[in-house]
Amino acid sequence: MNVTWIEVARMFELYGKKSGAKIRTKRSNSKHLQFDQYVDYTTLMGMMSQIVEKDKEVARVVHLTPRTAQNRSIVALELQSDRQSKKPGILIIGALNAMAWGAPNAIMELADRLLYDSNYQTPYFNDYDWYLIPMANPDGLEFSKGLRQLPPVDATMWSRNVTARFKTRPTVWHKNIDTEASDVCFGTNINRNFAFHWQDDVHKMPERCSQYYPGTKPFSTAEAQALRAYLEKMGDVIDLAIHLHASFVPKKEYILFPWRYSTRLPSNFRTLQAIGEYSARHARLPDGRLYEVHQSSNDNRVAGSISDYVSGVVGTDLVYLIKPYYPQFPNYTDSKIIEVYAKKAITAILSLVRGWRSSTKLNTLYFFGKEVEF
Template structure:
């Protein structure tokens, strides 16, 4: 289809309709992600900014953040999306990369999604952990505790699940790794009487922000501050037919002051992103299932002060077949649909992009 010109803020951009298939049809690794984001920034420097967030991870990688802003001269409502924080969330970087590509180059996503918002995206918040799990994917699985404590077993197998990074703290051997989504300084460890042992998949670190990954995210979101109006942690559900749209708090059963708004937006998004088999996402406060302290979503809400924070958990297989593009495509499409449905729900709730005709609000 021939290109067409569209006014986007202060810059006229060439856009096109993009086929429905995946642009990135394999699970992206860190190098592939970095190359793709650098290409975005090179091709469209007026609307794309790429940041390497300090500090480096234990394996010397940078957490990459990409900003998509149609008009650098003004600030629009900001949307923050962070994915790939869990080492099992292989598809989350793909989903955010695919969404970025559509926002930049697909005519059907330009209005209102690209033109009306500033997008702040961290596709792979745990690059070491994802690289680690992907590197072991062809081995036979064993229980993580057995894998950690038996050198012979470790040489030929992989842990059945791994949710952490690969940090090695002093005195931690043979155990290593910290669960980044337990490492943020908001009610850290309020959910347990005793800190999980270092071999546990839920080890929260020796103190809040002991991980480079959590520090990098804190550096970025604290700096953005009031520019963010909506924050989304794109996570995974590893249980079939259990998929969620959740909101704070995770550490406590106490309801946030705006829980009705969060519930309404979540329910709207669930209806608009109905799953292929007809089910709806379950929508409720995160702690209704399990209390978890020190999480990203609670930190963004409780410390950074963003009112609208959601945790999205589409189903994702544990150690999925690396060559099965249908599995990857299903997760990516569900993720993008759900993210954009949350944005639509927010817009509808605040009466953005609506006109009133004879007393009836019509969204456009």
């Protein structure tokens, strides 16, 4: 069932007239929301406000600081079915890359299911605390979408040549849009800006015009600073962290784990591999393929990433990078693209949770001496 944004607001208004318990058993799996438009920053803020207003006993919005170059705040939606008890925490960060347009849609659809779909209450919502950051690079996302109708020019040429920017767009834009004094080029790749083995993957810093420019120093971007502050505040609350990204190469879709900066294997790589493979088997792609599961650096080394930072500095044991395929500058009116990406992303996320439970026997019941997974 496709639902417009006006209908979304009406649904929240309707739910708000019911008790919290009834809200979370109202809809069946077959009638969950499927957003047929891209979530922009204004819509995201409105949706979060509606959720908290109507369901404040289980939902809370946190505005991360500092604000971005264009004065936007990165927002976290925290979902806790019971604030009195400590449960395992799951962190999901989306749209750190400005081309991952579908990530906010997928994360907000997941939030909708956790809150209002009875089929997702157990084991997903009731057994975990969820910390969702749908749009970690709001400036970059709004910037890239705003240029979508213009003809493309090589990204490096577009960045260097101010004249080339007239009525054109870069072929890709992976960065935010911060600026430095007297620079023609602008923007920093936030996922190269975290202080964990920063720049260990290169002999020479990429130039300012590059889509992989990591900043003048670690945490030079407001976005990375805001995420660091939030992660520091969370401490050991997070047990499973997922960076929802996108693969921009058809039929190359991944579930990856640290390290990204090095080919050295993490101490718990067997657990990470096993859970990832479980997820891949249970999140089979629409054409029958499986996600490729391996260490992130198997394809190429990337230093200063958020996944390595969460693993190496924050100390979270289970950290994954999910990359379902998503076209760059897709047809903006084709809602099927959003629907397919969101379905793949949500299935992979929940399969990782199930894989984690399976590895700890949390989703196993015993009948007549036999293990039965639910």
